[in-house]
Amino acid sequence: MTPISLGIVGASGYSGELLVRLLLRHPGAKVAAVTSRSLAGTPLEQAMPELRGAAQGLVFTKSEPAELAARDDVSVWFLALPHGVAAEYARAFLSAGRRVIDLSADFRLSDPARYQEYYAHAHPAPELLAEAVYALPELQLSEDWKSKKLLACPGCYPTSILTPLVPLLRAKILTGSNIVINSLSGVSGAGKQAKEFYSFCERAESSVAYGLPKHRHLAEIEEQLGAAAGHPVIVQFTPHLIPQRRGIISTIVAPSGGKTLEELYAVWKQAYAGRPFVSLLPSGTCPDSAHTVGTNRVDFSAVLDSRTGNFVITSAEDNLMKGASGQAVQIFNLLHGLPETAGLL
Numbered sequence: 001m002t003p004i005s006l007g008i009v010g011a012s013g014y015s016g017e018l019l020v021r022l023l024l025r026h027p028g029a030k031v032a033a034v035t036s037r038s039l040a041g042t043p044l045e046q047a048m049p050e051l052r053g054a055a056q057g058l059v060f061t062k063s064e065p066a067e068l069a070a071r072d073d074v075s076v077w078f079l080a081l082p083h084g085v086a087a088e089y090a091r092a093f094l095s096a097g098r099r100v101i102d103l104s105a106d107f108r109l110s111d112p113a114r115y116q117e118y119y120a121h122a123h124p125a126p127e128l129l130a131e132a133v134y135a136l137p138e139l140q141l142s143e144d145w146k147s148k149k150l151l152a153c154p155g156c157y158p159t160s161i162l163t164p165l166v167p168l169l170r171a172k173i174l175t176g177s178n179i180v181i182n183s184l185s186g187v188s189g190a191g192k193q194a195k196e197f198y199s200f201c202e203r204a205e206s207s208v209a210y211g212l213p214k215h216r217h218l219a220e221i222e223e224q225l226g227a228a229a230g231h232p233v234i235v236q237f238t239p240h241l242i243p244q245r246r247g248i249i250s251t252i253v254a255p256s257g258g259k260t261l262e263e264l265y266a267v268w269k270q271a272y273a274g275r276p277f278v279s280l281l282p283s284g285t286c287p288d289s290a291h292t293v294g295t296n297r298v299d300f301s302a303v304l305d306s307r308t309g310n311f312v313i314t315s316a317e318d319n320l321m322k323g324a325s326g327q328a329v330q331i332f333n334l335l336h337g338l339p340e341t342a343g344l345l
Helices: 014-024 065-069 086-095 112-119 126-131 156-170 217-229 261-272 321-335
Strands: 004-009 029-035 076-079 099-102 132-134 150-152 179-185 235-241 248-255 278-280 298-305 310-317
Touching: 004 014, 014 029, 014 076, 014 321, 065 086, 076 086, 076 321, 086 099, 086 126, 099 321, 112 217, 126 132, 156 179, 156 217, 156 235, 156 248, 156 261, 156 298, 156 310, 156 321, 217 235, 261 278, 261 298, 310 321
Parallel strands: 004 029, 004 076, 076 099, 099 150, 132 150, 179 235, 278 298
Antiparallel strands: 179 248, 248 310, 298 310
8 A cells, every 4th residue: 555645734842743753653654744833944853863763854844834735745734733823724735635634723613603712812714614523533423524624633631531421421321411520631731832830840749720710622522522412511621730741631520310330331332342542441440641651542430439429430541642643643544544553553
């Protein structure tokens, strides 16, 4: 099989760098372009010394949408860019007939008004929203999404939350009422930015909640949970920043409504049978972020608290792998009929 030619825009950020590393070793991919406005003209192996001898002579190019869209040696573009910026590139690439896998938040929401509410500016390309599909691979109901040209890669927090919850809402194990979610993320979730708040001395020995009461990912979480439940779902979501580089842990408390733990696990087992990147742990065995960092896996389990009548669900993932770049590669694989695990194991 001829390798699929691709490019990575924003290849110098945490997600972009990881995409480069994953796709350079991918048996079905050929990295034809890596872009960075700050590193244009710099050899890839100079910027990422760990790739010495494996960088295939790649050099960072400028990130100009029109110039990149005109390249005929790239069929798929990965966008590892901030929200509000990615849409400009998506518009140019789609007009040129290219496929786009977007790691930003620009196409995760279907409603431009909700995007403006949570991201504090008008949606930069509302005319493209109807063309986009929210692509959490394990939760797609049909093959239709694989025909799309614009794929929105889910956010890191939402992936850790939606993967355990969506099947339970679809199966009516949960009603969607009174769900409380607390999530903890490593510092790399904030992206590569030189701010005092994210420096080692500030974050070491520090754990803090942030983004209250409406973190940006809440809009994405509630939209997808509502779609699964068939009615609007409102949750209490509190993210925390913790002193580790990578990893996300989410704890979800939801009323059982008289449903049993056996019923809950039966739904999960049916929904995720044969899915290589979902690991169901026995009740009472809590996921540990140390066991998922570096993998494209999300681990989760549940207990039933007889005192409160609540299910307590915990999940763990790597925010840069299953929460971003690894999941983007997984989407790429499924779109092109490649083994789902290609480049990820």
